[in-house]
Amino acid sequence: MRPLVLTARFLDIIQPWHYTQRTDMATVTHIPIELYLRTVYEPDAELVNGEIEERNVGEYLHNLVQMTILFWFVKHGKDWGVRAIQEQRTRFPWDNVRIPDVCVWPRSTPEEQVFTIPQLIAIEVISPDDRQSKMQEKIEDYRRFGVAHIWYVDPVKRIGWDCSSGNWIQTGTFAVPETPIYLDMTTLFSEVDEARS
Numbered sequence: 001m002r003p004l005v006l007t008a009r010f011l012d013i014i015q016p017w018h019y020t021q022r023t024d025m026a027t028v029t030h031i032p033i034e035l036y037l038r039t040v041y042e043p044d045a046e047l048v049n050g051e052i053e054e055r056n057v058g059e060y061l062h063n064l065v066q067m068t069i070l071f072w073f074v075k076h077g078k079d080w081g082v083r084a085i086q087e088q089r090t091r092f093p094w095d096n097v098r099i100p101d102v103c104v105w106p107r108s109t110p111e112e113q114v115f116t117i118p119q120l121i122a123i124e125v126i127s128p129d130d131r132q133s134k135m136q137e138k139i140e141d142y143r144r145f146g147v148a149h150i151w152y153v154d155p156v157k158r159i160g161w162d163c164s165s166g167n168w169i170q171t172g173t174f175a176v177p178e179t180p181i182y183l184d185m186t187t188l189f190s191e192v193d194e195a196r197s
Contacts, residue, residue: 033095037114044087047097048137055099056127065155066101066125068191072183073104080181081107082120090115090122092145098138101125104181118146120176123183126154139163149176151183158189 030050046053057063066086073084088103091114104121122142124135135152142150143166151174152161160183162169175182 033091033097036097037089037091044089044099046099047095048141049096053134056129059127061155062125062127064192064195065153065188068188068195069102069123069125069153069183072188072191073102076181077107080179082181083107083109088115090119090145092141094144096141098122098141100142118148120147121149121151121181122147123151123153126152126156128156139166149174153185153188155192158185160185 029052031047031052032050033047036047036052041052043055043057046055070084070086073080073082077083082104083106084102084104086102087099089097089099090103091097093116097114100119100122102121102123102125103115103119104123105115105117105119109117124138126135139150143164148164150163152163152168153159154161160171160174162171162174172186173182173184
C-alpha cells in the first residue's frame with residue numbers, strides 16, 4: 001500500500017497554518033512561528049527557516065557539563081551582574097528560534113518568556129551527533145542576532161571553542177573582555193569530575 005501524499009493546496013484548505021513541500025529527498029513540513037510557540041516539544045526543538053529541528057540532548061555527560069556551566073554562572077551571577085538559564089527559547093527577528101544549552105545575560109535585561117533580546121553569551125555543549133554544518137548555521141544565527149559571545153564546549157575532548165567571530169578558536173579559558181566574567185575549562189572539568197565521583 002502506497003502512503004498518502006497530501007498536496008500543499010489540500011493542506012491549505014484543511015489546515016491553513018500547515019503546508020508540506022515535497023522534494024526529491026524528503027517531505028519537509030513548514031509551520032509558522034505562532035504555531036511553534038504554542039506547541040510543546042519533548043524535548044524542546046528549534047524552528048529554523050520554518051522547519052522543526054530536533055536537538056541532540058539527553059546524554060549524561062552532555063547534561064552534566066551543561067548543568068555545571070549553569071551552576072558556575074548562577075554562583076557568580078550577582079557578583080558579575082548576570083543571570084543564567086538553560087535551554088531558553090530565543091526568537092530571532094527573522095522568526096528562527098534557537099535554544100542554547102546555557103544563556104547568560106545582564107541582570108538589567110528585562111525577563112521574557114521567549115527571549116527577543118540578544119544574550120551576552122550563548123553556550124552550546126557539543127553532542128556526539130552534532131554536525132559541523134549545523135553548528136556553524138547556529139553560530140551564524142547567533143551572530144546575526146547580535147549575541148556578543150558564542151562559546152562551544154566539547155565534553156569529550158575537554159576543550160572550548162570561542163566562535164564569537166564566526167571562526168572556531170580553541171581556548172582554555174573563555175572571557176568577556178573588560179568584565180570579571182570567565183569560564184575556565186580546567187576548573188569546569190574539575191567540577192564535572194567531582195560531580196561524577
